[in-house]
Amino acid sequence: MTVVGSCVAIGPSTAGAVDSGDPAEKPNAAPPLGAFLGSGAEGVARIAKFEKWLGSPVKVGHTYLPGENWAGIEGPSEIIGPWARWRAKDRSHLLVVNVPMIASNEVTLPDGVVSSLLRGGASGAFDNHFQRLAERLVKAGAPDTVIIPGWEMNGITYTSRCHPDPVMWKIYWRRIVATMRSVTGARFRFDFNATRGRDAIPWTECYPGDDVVDIIGSDSYDQPQGMSFAEFIKEPYGLQAQADFAAARKKPISFPEWGLFHNSDNPDYIQGMHKWMTSHDVAYQTLTDYCPHGVWQCAANPQASRTYRSLFGGLLNGVSKAVPDLSCPPTVPTPPPTPTPTVPSQAPMAAPSPSPGAPVPTEAPSPSPPAPVPAQAPSPPSALPSPATPPAPVAPTPTASDPAAAMSTAASAAAAVACGALKAAEAAVRTAGVSATAEPAVTAMPGTSPAPVVRPSDGE
Template sequence: MFVYRGAGCTGKGRMAAFEKMLGRPADGVVEFSERSDWSHMLSSINWALGCWDGTSYRLAQSVPMLMDKGTSLAAGADGAYDRHFRALGELLVRKGHADAYLRIGWEFNGGWYPWAAKRDPAAFVRLFRRIVTVMRAVPGQRFVIVWNPAQGEQQIAPDRVWPGAAYVDVVALDLYNQSWNPLDRLSPQRRWTTLVEQPYGLSWAARFARAQGKPLALPEWGTGTRPDGHGFGDDPVFIAGVADFVRRHRVAFTGYWDYNAGDYNAELSNGRQPRAAAAFRTHFGR
């Protein structure tokens, strides 16, 4: 079980509460970076990796394909940012994370990140392949490349921008217990069925991964609340559903979102969702 508890030293200081709830040590941590410019991306990752020095957690590093301003998919696809990805790969190897999972351009089918694939699907695919090629050329690396859409079709069908099996090691899906369909409020079982059967939901991810000969991952998943009321909170049915899915499929890793991000609060380890926390420990603990 991987987990996100906050960036770097913030997350490290919160691991004890999560592991107490889980009943065993976590297997790894999910990390992110700044996106103001390439220099801050590298320095923020360097800082975070320093915080995890001396621990045995495996790393799932979220790799931004672009910065928030002044970059483009087309320029990246033509090689404008190669040196930054090479530097990132070298940093990860140097810091002892040569086996990191790399979530390159995660949630690319949505519109909330600058690398949104809908803006230029062909350039997105070329840039994804280019980043993989650059990082795989770093001496000493054993990186595991993760292709990671968000749940649902969002703004573009994920399989429209599949970079090819040669460039991907793990097919992933981020999954949150949320819905805008009024019928999903009827019962947690109905919500879970929607998450499984919706277009580009869990069933699609399992079929697609199997067709490509790749394992699955759920790098971000959680149940919690949203300020707009579309999150379903303390829901042990969701936890049990994820556990059953993991048991029935070839899943490389899962990363629980034990964090209050403002727009989604899926924390379990602080006691605010006792039924979901109990189910989590039952299904994923010792």
């Protein structure tokens, strides 16, 4: 522990920690961190500003190939080029690319049409497009890219979905992997990336086989409204199911997309994800950073933003530096010493001069975090839930005949004042840091996106 002023600052805060429900979990170093900041050169350019705001290195670059046509799925140079150059600057950088399996990927097509397209892919009709993509990535210097074909396949958002024909979908996935691995120099890894929960079909029914999957991913947003993080863990096909499924196959997990959503500005969700990711074998994680999901480019989530910075910020060599917890401990007065009765001796002796007994210091217990207050659904859309305010500790009033208690109470009151000043200063620094380094807020509500960025889904 480190003493800051008159308050005790404890290392990385565990306030609001969420019980994972997994007794076998073991703490790990923080997994490689990233954020979706844009699909092309604009996303690469924002990384340095995001790193400065967060105080942690961004090791994962995440982008999406456009799915409007097959030319987009083959990897346009304006997307592949900037990200491959970012990857080449540092051998520790990891590039993750979401790849649609069918063009056009974001139009509403009947299940019968999707089934027909899946049969075509399973028969090899689209192999040439994935071969070109692999060749372009290798040539650009990104032969070890993590590829996510047909993400969120268990839902209904994309044409590349699984439920119209799971058998054909799995065969098609296997062809894509075989085609891309066949390119000389390729060292790709493939992430099987579903949405958390059951959705339209259990994601386990779409799993194509251990030999063609390297990572088990989950897009895990803070939804539906009113659902707790503990429920995210325990729900069918939820976080625990993902972790167990991967562990049984000796594969790491990932969170290619995660962020806030229907529970608004919810710091408890950020705390839950941090604890879960740092206690499991996570290959990488990337936050979706635009409204309503984000914490840097979205000004609508100030509480979650502060929590994200305190938990994920200040990483040095993958280990979290101490982030002071400036919660003031309750005032605990030191009781006066209990007098010891004196037994008179046979011969009278002069009484010694009295010296004040130094009270033995006692360490005040760390305060228990207040019970989390669920985020309320905003009544106008712009309204944000108010943070819970713990009641101020009340110190007992000393009596004139109790000088030791009076001294202890005065010291505790001074500590409370000093701690309050520290908290106010910290809040001012955090506010200044956000306003000084963050870009203007980018708003992309579900179903829309800031042009011309190719966006991830909202995990619906």
